[in-house]
Amino acid sequence: MMMDFQVVVLAGGTSKKLVPLVSKEVPKALLPVANRPVLSYVLELLEHSNLKDLIVVVEGQDAALRVGGWISGAYVDRLHVEVAAVPEDVGTAGALRAIAHHLTANDILVVSGDLICDVSPGAVAAAHRRHGAAVTAMLCSVPVSGPLESGSSSGKDKTKKPGCCNIIGLDPTKQFLLYIATGPEIDRDIRVQKSILRAVGQMEIRADLMDAHLYAFKRAVLQEVLDQKDAFQSLQQDVLPYLVRSQLRSELSLNGAPHTEENGHDKVVPGDNQVMLSQLLAKTSTPSFHELYAMGPNGSAPVRRTHKCCVYIASQDKYCARLNSIQAFSDINRDVIGEASHLSGYSFSAQNNIIHPSAELGSKTTVGQNCMLGEGSQLGDKCSVKRSVIGRHCRIGSNVKV
Amino acid sequence: MVQRKGSTRVSEDAEELVRVPLQAILLADSFAQKFRPITLERPKVLLPLVNVPMIDYTLAWLESAGIEEVFVFCCAHSKQVINYLESSHWFSLPHFEVTTIESHNSVSAGDALRLIYERHVIHGDFVLITGDTVSNMSLTQALQEHKDRRKKDNNAVMTMVIKRSKPSPITHQSRLGTDELFMAIDPYTKQLLYYEDKADHLKGTLSLEKMLLADNPSISLHNDKQDCYIDICSPEVLSIFTDNFDYQHLRRHFIKGLLVDDIMGYKIFTHEIHSNYAARVDNFRSYDTISKDIIQRWTYPLVPDVQFLGNYIAKLERQGMYRASAITSPVDKLNGELTCKLPETEPWSTSEVGSGGVGYIWSICEGGHEEEWRHSVAPTSADKLTEVMQATDDDLELTTQGSNVLLPSGELVPDSNSNLSEDDDNEDSRDDSVYFEKEVEATFLRAVHENVKEDHVILEVNSLRLSYNMTSADCAGALFYSVMKLALETPCNSNSELLKNVASVITRWQKLLKSYLQSMDEEILHLLYEKDILQEDAILKWASEKEGAEESDKVFVKQSEKFIQWLNEASEEDD
Numbered sequence: 001m002m003m004d005f006q007v008v009v010l011a012g013g014t015s016k017k018l019v020p021l022v023s024k025e026v027p028k029a030l031l032p033v034a035n036r037p038v039l040s041y042v043l044e045l046l047e048h049s050n051l052k053d054l055i056v057v058v059e060g061q062d063a064a065l066r067v068g069g070w071i072s073g074a075y076v077d078r079l080h081v082e083v084a085a086v087p088e089d090v091g092t093a094g095a096l097r098a099i100a101h102h103l104t105a106n107d108i109l110v111v112s113g114d115l116i117c118d119v120s121p122g123a124v125a126a127a128h129r130r131h132g133a134a135v136t137a138m139l140c141s142v143p144v145s146g147p148l149e150s151g152s153s154s155g156k157d158k159t160k161k162p163g164c165c166n167i168i169g170l171d172p173t174k175q176f177l178l179y180i181a182t183g184p185e186i187d188r189d190i191r192v193q194k195s196i197l198r199a200v201g202q203m204e205i206r207a208d209l210m211d212a213h214l215y216a217f218k219r220a221v222l223q224e225v226l227d228q229k230d231a232f233q234s235l236q237q238d239v240l241p242y243l244v245r246s247q248l249r250s251e252l253s254l255n256g257a258p259h260t261e262e263n264g265h266d267k268v269v270p271g272d273n274q275v276m277l278s279q280l281l282a283k284t285s286t287p288s289f290h291e292l293y294a295m296g297p298n299g300s301a302p303v304r305r306t307h308k309c310c311v312y313i314a315s316q317d318k319y320c321a322r323l324n325s326i327q328a329f330s331d332i333n334r335d336v337i338g339e340a341s342h343l344s345g346y347s348f349s350a351q352n353n354i355i356h357p358s359a360e361l362g363s364k365t366t367v368g369q370n371c372m373l374g375e376g377s378q379l380g381d382k383c384s385v386k387r388s389v390i391g392r393h394c395r396i397g398s399n400v401k402v
Numbered sequence: 403m404v405q406r407k408g409s410t411r412v413s414e415d416a417e418e419l420v421r422v423p424l425q426a427i428l429l430a431d432s433f434a435q436k437f438r439p440i441t442l443e444r445p446k447v448l449l450p451l452v453n454v455p456m457i458d459y460t461l462a463w464l465e466s467a468g469i470e471e472v473f474v475f476c477c478a479h480s481k482q483v484i485n486y487l488e489s490s491h492w493f494s495l496p497h498f499e500v501t502t503i504e505s506h507n508s509v510s511a512g513d514a515l516r517l518i519y520e521r522h523v524i525h526g527d528f529v530l531i532t533g534d535t536v537s538n539m540s541l542t543q544a545l546q547e548h549k550d551r552r553k554k555d556n557n558a559v560m561t562m563v564i565k566r567s568k569p570s571p572i573t574h575q576s577r578l579g580t581d582e583l584f585m586a587i588d589p590y591t592k593q594l595l596y597y598e599d600k601a602d603h604l605k606g607t608l609s610l611e612k613m614l615l616a617d618n619p620s621i622s623l624h625n626d627k628q629d630c631y632i633d634i635c636s637p638e639v640l641s642i643f644t645d646n647f648d649y650q651h652l653r654r655h656f657i658k659g660l661l662v663d664d665i666m667g668y669k670i671f672t673h674e675i676h677s678n679y680a681a682r683v684d685n686f687r688s689y690d691t692i693s694k695d696i697i698q699r700w701t702y703p704l705v706p707d708v709q710f711l712g713n714y715i716a717k718l719e720r721q722g723m724y725r726a727s728a729i730t731s732p733v734d735k736l737n738g739e740l741t742c743k744l745p746e747t748e749p750w751s752t753s754e755v756g757s758g759g760v761g762y763i764w765s766i767c768e769g770g771h772e773e774e775w776r777h778s779v780a781p782t783s784a785d786k787l788t789e790v791m792q793a794t795d796d797d798l799e800l801t802t803q804g805s806n807v808l809l810p811s812g813e814l815v816p817d818s819n820s821n822l823s824e825d826d827d828n829e830d831s832r833d834d835s836v837y838f839e840k841e842v843e844a845t846f847l848r849a850v851h852e853n854v855k856e857d858h859v860i861l862e863v864n865s866l867r868l869s870y871n872m873t874s875a876d877c878a879g880a881l882f883y884s885v886m887k888l889a890l891e892t893p894c895n896s897n898s899e900l901l902k903n904v905a906s907v908i909t910r911w912q913k914l915l916k917s918y919l920q921s922m923d924e925e926i927l928h929l930l931y932e933k934d935i936l937q938e939d940a941i942l943k944w945a946s947e948k949e950g951a952e953e954s955d956k957v958f959v960k961q962s963e964k965f966i967q968w969l970n971e972a973s974e975e976d977d
Contacts, residue, residue, distance in 0.1 A: 187612065189609045189610060189612050190609065191607040191608070191610075192607060192623060193606060193607050194584070194608055194625075197584065197608070197625045198569075198574070198582070198625050200625075201568050201624070201626035202625070202626055203622070203623040205610075205620060205621045205622075205623060206619065206620040206621075208619055208620070292571075293571070
């Protein structure tokens, strides 16, 4: 099932939100998190899932060169990566349009390069194939953000407030995405389409899930949407909501019939095993509300076109975060050393911190828990480091508290 | 009418709770006209449902659910109801006290509740139902949940009973003939957050307030629930009705008012029943459906072959036929007359409709005659279904998510299929001007017909102008339009007659027009000029303006060319 999936990693360029962390020398993809570039997390994840053919899309030629240089240095034997440069500020949809000619597989997995998570993309791909969906999005719980005061009053209740990123509407089985609101829309009233609600009967609306920007698209759907809707610039804000809104009134001319079978007239594309497999799966399972809606009166042949938008909800114990703001940068750094330490791939010392062997510590210097010292760093005397990450080759004077 | 003495107020300590008798309010008047013309002479609650008056089902259920005091509120045909109850055995049951409350000038459920509040007979939580409810649910669990919630939060004033029932996807009508219902319920606390039962076919979306998500972590939106119209209320409900004396309808006003009201913070909760039955006979279609449900024994023990106090026992035979024994029934045609379509129907002995349940029943319904098929008892015909489906397909369009701030999303609006619900502001302003014109015209016509003095008309039009935020020019335009329209409507044969008509009309209303006029364009300028309504300068200015205008506007210019020429000459002379 992993075959026939092409992976596109959207590594961005120099993001405006992350200035001054990013610069010409350090594009967003190479920002260090726990002393590793953030892109490396995505690449490691894909490598673990056996997805080795990637296209990394970077905005801007300089950034592309740097990213390409780093990748070829670090991953030369392990992954086969094509780095594609696209013009700046085209948005995620524009980036995909630019590389559309590279896309050949049946399904495309689009990952954002600033995603740090340990959810296997294979699970998302499997959910996508199972329903023959047009798009499958991965949702995760909203990460709590905000500084942790070490001396907060009530020990149990830390003053962390989850921000609201998306409003999501799901069906009762939590498999289909019925409503999504992103960006400025979340401050307005929630407007739900009656047709979708009528078709499904019951919809759950939540504000505690977030779009993790890991999508699986059917290639034909993606290309059709990108071609027809020139004005779409962002996958997350334009393409996905459009597909979700129009799922019962599909304007896509998908190759092949809608997912129900007509009695005796199977429109099976001969020789295409993957398609057959997914059609078989679709027939054996109970018809989803899309199929029921599409049918004419008395369950006759389908009269309306529908497409499915599925979701994969990451379980609570998985870590998932996106590096898209300065606050997120600090949080993720702390988390990767602390709670999500399995992601960083380092081993912890006895004091529950990571100190590189070549780091030098002065006398009476303490390094607290959940800290990380990069290689070649030197700390002076009487320093104390708590819950932070110190990069490589840093020199810190004496009497410094970090 | 003997009343049990009200018990002392319940104390906080659960063990020493003094028992308050469980009370119920039964509204024996539905305050609706769905069953006319039958209900012109008889009260709806006494109409037979499978040969038993509807109110018997309700009272039997209340008695079996453990209610001890029932207050039956009668308004329409109250004498018949009271006579029936008094002559029945309901008045002579131990542990079940039925008291009737009569009123002659209540027009809604709200009025009824206000009246009952004044009588001060309700002392605790009570069950509020109408006399046409058929149910076999047990109230203990719902009552317990209600009481527990009340202890924790005093603002939990009502618990509604709901049941799963998906409306037909094609006709959007529930199986009981009511329009589909949209509700939003918090899945953890079961609080009702949104309720919409009026079908608005023009709007393709429903709007939920964003504050709902701030208070509740997740909301469940439902289209598949049916409101059973069985409510467990706290005594506050009666005082809420008294405070808001314009609350008439239980759902449209009361529930919606409470949901929108942030100040008092009253909360409504729901209780869902799964295997029990509860339904209300609301219209002809539900009458048919519920009759069939009773015959098919969904409402056990309220079925024809079980005696639930006062019905005629029938024996259950094969194929769902019930046969009454000759002794107990005074009517002898109770053996199921098998109609070809429904072998298990129970023909009514004294029905106006006839045997069987199949056929069209004409009704005076609110929807008008096009909606007859919705309210009739017959199953909807196939071609009607396809017609409805096509109509909904045409209406059903992609609604884009409002006018977005982001440019790309904003450009989504001119989709080929985009709906009219976008750009609400534009629509509003367009609508407003149309409304304004219509209102001005209406005011003017009224003035004409009723010979209202001009000053009054001026006042009215001024107020309209202020409320619609229009300028005087708009007023003038609208008024002139209505004046001209009036002139046109009086029959005339030739232009000169038209002119004469207009002249007469304008003469009458010259004062009116004077107060709003700044500029006009019609060929009757001459007349107006003569009446000193219009000033020379204005006309000349208008002419020069129109020189640069389009062809259509120039028509008027041409027609008044002569007049303007004359004016010019005149003014030159003056100078």
